[in-house]
Amino acid sequence: MQRTSVEELKQHAIELRKTAVTMVYEAQSGHPGGSLSAADIIAALYFREMNIDPANPKWEDRDRFVLSKGHVAPIQYAALALKGFVPNESVYTLRQYGSPFQGHPDMKKCPGIDISTGSLGQGLSCAVGMAIAGQRDEKDYRVFAMVGDGECNEGQIWEAIQSAVKYQLDNLVVFVDNNRLQIDGFCDDVMPLQDLEKKFDAFGFDTTRIDGHNMETIVETLDTFAKQKNGKPKCIVCDTVKGKGVSYMEDQAAWHGKAPNKEEFEDAIKQLEGGLPV
Amino acid sequence: MSVTKKPTEKKATRAAFGDEIVRLGESNKDIYVVDVDIGKSCKTDNFIAKFPKQHLNVGIAEQNAAGIAAGLATTGKIPFISTYAVFGSLRMAEQIRQEVCYPNLNVKIACSHGGLTPGNDGGSHQAIEDMAIMRSFPNMTVIMGADYHSTRKLIAQAADKYGPVYLRFTRDTVPMIYDENETFEIGKAKQLLAGEDVAIIANGDTVHLALEAAEQLKEKGVSAKLLDMHTIKPLDVEAVKECLEIGRIVTVEDHNILNGLGSAVAEVMAEEGKGQLARIGVQDRFGESAPYEKLLEINGITVENIVAQANKLLSN
Ligand SMILES: Cc1ncc(C[n+]2csc(CCOP(=O)(O)OP(=O)(O)O)c2C)c(N)n1
Ligand SMILES: [Mg+2]
Numbered sequence A: 001m002q003r004t005s006v007e008e009l010k011q012h013a014i015e016l017r018k019t020a021v022t023m024v025y026e027a028q029s030g031h032p033g034g035s036l037s038a039a040d041i042i043a044a045l046y047f048r049e050m051n052i053d054p055a056n057p058k059w060e061d062r063d064r065f066v067l068s069k070g071h072v073a074p075i076q077y078a079a080l081a082l083k084g085f086v087p088n089e090s091v092y093t094l095r096q097y098g099s100p101f102q103g104h105p106d107m108k109k110c111p112g113i114d115i116s117t118g119s120l121g122q123g124l125s126c127a128v129g130m131a132i133a134g135q136r137d138e139k140d141y142r143v144f145a146m147v148g149d150g151e152c153n154e155g156q157i158w159e160a161i162q163s164a165v166k167y168q169l170d171n172l173v174v175f176v177d178n179n180r181l182q183i184d185g186f187c188d189d190v191m192p193l194q195d196l197e198k199k200f201d202a203f204g205f206d207t208t209r210i211d212g213h214n215m216e217t218i219v220e221t222l223d224t225f226a227k228q229k230n231g232k233p234k235c236i237v238c239d240t241v242k243g244k245g246v247s248y249m250e251d252q253a254a255w256h257g258k259a260p261n262k263e264e265f266e267d268a269i270k271q272l273e274g275g276l277p278v
Numbered sequence B: 001m002s003v004t005k006k007p008t009e010k011k012a013t014r015a016a017f018g019d020e021i022v023r024l025g026e027s028n029k030d031i032y033v034v035d036v037d038i039g040k041s042c043k044t045d046n047f048i049a050k051f052p053k054q055h056l057n058v059g060i061a062e063q064n065a066a067g068i069a070a071g072l073a074t075t076g077k078i079p080f081i082s083t084y085a086v087f088g089s090l091r092m093a094e095q096i097r098q099e100v101c102y103p104n105l106n107v108k109i110a111c112s113h114g115g116l117t118p119g120n121d122g123g124s125h126q127a128i129e130d131m132a133i134m135r136s137f138p139n140m141t142v143i144m145g146a147d148y149h150s151t152r153k154l155i156a157q158a159a160d161k162y163g164p165v166y167l168r169f170t171r172d173t174v175p176m177i178y179d180e181n182e183t184f185e186i187g188k189a190k191q192l193l194a195g196e197d198v199a200i201i202a203n204g205d206t207v208h209l210a211l212e213a214a215e216q217l218k219e220k221g222v223s224a225k226l227l228d229m230h231t232i233k234p235l236d237v238e239a240v241k242e243c244l245e246i247g248r249i250v251t252v253e254d255h256n257i258l259n260g261l262g263s264a265v266a267e268v269m270a271e272e273g274k275g276q277l278a279r280i281g282v283q284d285r286f287g288e289s290a291p292y293e294k295l296l297e298i299n300g301i302t303v304e305n306i307v308a309q310a311n312k313l314l315s316n
Helices: A006-027 A032-049 A070-083 A088-093 A123-136 A155-166 A196-203 A215-223 A262-273 B013-027 B045-050 B062-074 B085-091 B093-101 B130-135 B148-160 B204-219 B237-243 B261-272 B292-298 B303-315
Strands: A064-067 A143-148 A172-178 A206-211 A234-239 B010-012 B031-035 B055-057 B078-084 B108-112 B141-144 B165-168 B173-175 B190-193 B198-202 B224-228 B231-233 B248-256 B276-282
Touching: A006 A032, A006 A070, A006 A088, A006 A215, A006 A262, A032 A070, A032 A143, A032 A172, A032 A215, A064 A070, A064 A123, A070 A088, A123 A143, A123 A155, A123 A172, A123 B062, A123 B093, A155 A172, A155 A196, A155 B062, A172 A196, A196 A206, A196 A234, A206 A215, B010 B013, B013 B031, B013 B045, B013 B108, B013 B148, B031 B045, B031 B062, B045 B055, B062 B078, B062 B085, B062 B093, B078 B085, B085 B093, B085 B108, B085 B130, B085 B165, B108 B148, B130 B141, B130 B165, B130 B231, B130 B248, B130 B261, B141 B148, B148 B165, B173 B204, B190 B204, B198 B204, B198 B237, B198 B261, B198 B303, B204 B224, B204 B248, B204 B303, B224 B237, B231 B261, B237 B261, B248 B261, B248 B303, B261 B276, B276 B303
Parallel strands: A064 A143, A143 A172, A172 A234, A206 A234, B031 B055, B031 B078, B078 B108, B108 B165, B141 B165, B198 B224, B198 B248, B248 B276
Antiparallel strands: B010 B173, B141 B231, B190 B224
C-alpha cells in the first residue's frame, strides 16, 4: 500500500486544525491551544503510522492510541472523522447532550477511542497495560500515547514510565507535546519540568527530541527511531507551539480552554486556509 | 441453609483469595494479577509461581496499577489488582473512577486488610471507609464474604461477572461458617437463620458474631432472622424489604457506620417509610494499634452489643 506522503500529511494537519477549531467554535467550549500544538503528530499517526481500520474500530490487532491529555479531544475527533471512523459533520455536536463527542474522550460513546481519559496523568498507565497485553500475547500491535508537558507534573506519569521500562515495552511510543504552557501559564513558572528528554532518558526510555511541527522530521522519527525493537520504550519529546497556526492563539495560555467568537473564528479559518508558515 | 454446629475452624479470607485466584488462573489464561509489592501478605505467591505470564508487580505505585489494569482489560484480560483495602479504595480511588468505572472495564480490585483486621498496624492501615467510597461509583459491585468458603465462591463469581468489582478480605482469621458446597450469588443475601422477632443483617467478619448473638437471643426466647449481606452493592433490596415485615433491624459491619451496609439498609427503610434500625459498626473514628478483637470491642461490634441492640428494639 502506498503510504501517505509528507505533503498530504501537511494538508491533513491543516484540515484537522480547521475541524478542531470549528468544533470548539460551534460548541463555544473546548480546548483549542493544545489541540493545535498536537495536530501534526496526530496527523502523522492517523494517516500514516497507525495500523487501524475505521470499519472495525475494535479490531484486536489494531495499533492503539491513548490521548492521555484528554482535553484536546477535538483534534482526535477531527482525525477520527477525516479517517472515516465517524461521519464528518457529526463531530460538530461536540459537548452537546447525547453526542459521542464528549468533552473528553469516552471509549463507550465514540468509536475509535481506545480508552477514556480526561483526568490528567492516568492515560499513560493504561497505554502501558495495553502494551503489556500485546507483548504477552505476542501480538505485533503498537501503542502510541500522547502526554502534555504540564501533565508531566503528575506523579503517576513517572510511575507509568518506570513500569514501561521494567516491562521492556518497545511496542510503546510516548509523545510529549512540549508546548511549554499549561493552564496557569508557562510550565517553567507553574512547576519547572527541567529537561524532559534527559528525564525520560534517565528513567530508561530511548528518547529523542524533535520539532513537533516539522512533518518531515515527525515521519522520519516514526520510520526509524520509533521502530527499534531493542527492549526499550520510546519517548519523542516534541517541541511545539500551543495554538500553532492561529497567530493570536500561539503561545498564549489564555487560549488553553477558550472558544473563539465569530470574528476570531473566521480569522482563524482564514489563517489556517492560508497554510502554515513553516 | 441451616446452621447447626458452632463454627470452630478459622481462616483469613485473604487466604481464600490466594487459593481461588490460582484455580481461576489455571482455567482462564486471561486472569491476571497486578501486585504492588505486597504480594506475600495478599497471598498471591502461589499464583506468581504458577502463572508468571499472567502476573505483574508494578511496585509501590497503586495509581499506576489501576491504570495498567484498565489497559489490560481493554484487551480482554481480567485483571485482579491485589492490595490492601486502604490503598485499593483510597490511593487509587480516582483512577478506579476514571479508568475502571467510567469506561466500565472488567477490572477486579481484590483487597486484603479490610476493616479493623490489620489491628496491630494501626489506624493508617485499617480501612473503615473503603466500601462507602466504592459504593458511590457507578458500575461498581462491592462484596465482602463472611468466611473462607463463601469468599472463594464470591471471587469466582466476580471473575465471571463482567465489570468492576471491589472485593474485601480479612487479614486476620475468622471462623468458617459455611461448608464447601454452599452456593452464593452476587447481589443475593444469604439467609442463615429464619426468625420472627428481629432481623440481623451482617456482612464480612461480623457475620459469625451475629450468628452467635442470634443463638444467645434464641436461648432467651427471641427468634432472630439472620442475613449475610455479602454484597452491599447491588444491595438485595428485596431481602431488606422482607426484613421490614419484622420491622426491627440490626445491621452489623466492620466498617464505619457511615455509608456502608447500615446506611445502605437505612436507605431502603427510609424509602419504604417503615421499620426501626440499630446500626453497629465503627463509630466514625479512626482505629489504633491493638488486637483486632479489642478494636471491635471499643466500637461495640460484639455479640453482647448485637444482643443488647436487638433487645432494645424489641422493648421500644
Ligand atoms: C488531574 C487533573 N487536574 C487538573 C486538570 C485540569 N486541566 C486540564 S488541562 C490542564 C493543563 C494541561 O497542560 P498540558 O498537559 O501541558 O496540556 P496542553 O498544554 O497540551 O493543553 C489542566 C490543569 C485535569 N484535567 N486533570
Ligand atoms: Mg502544555
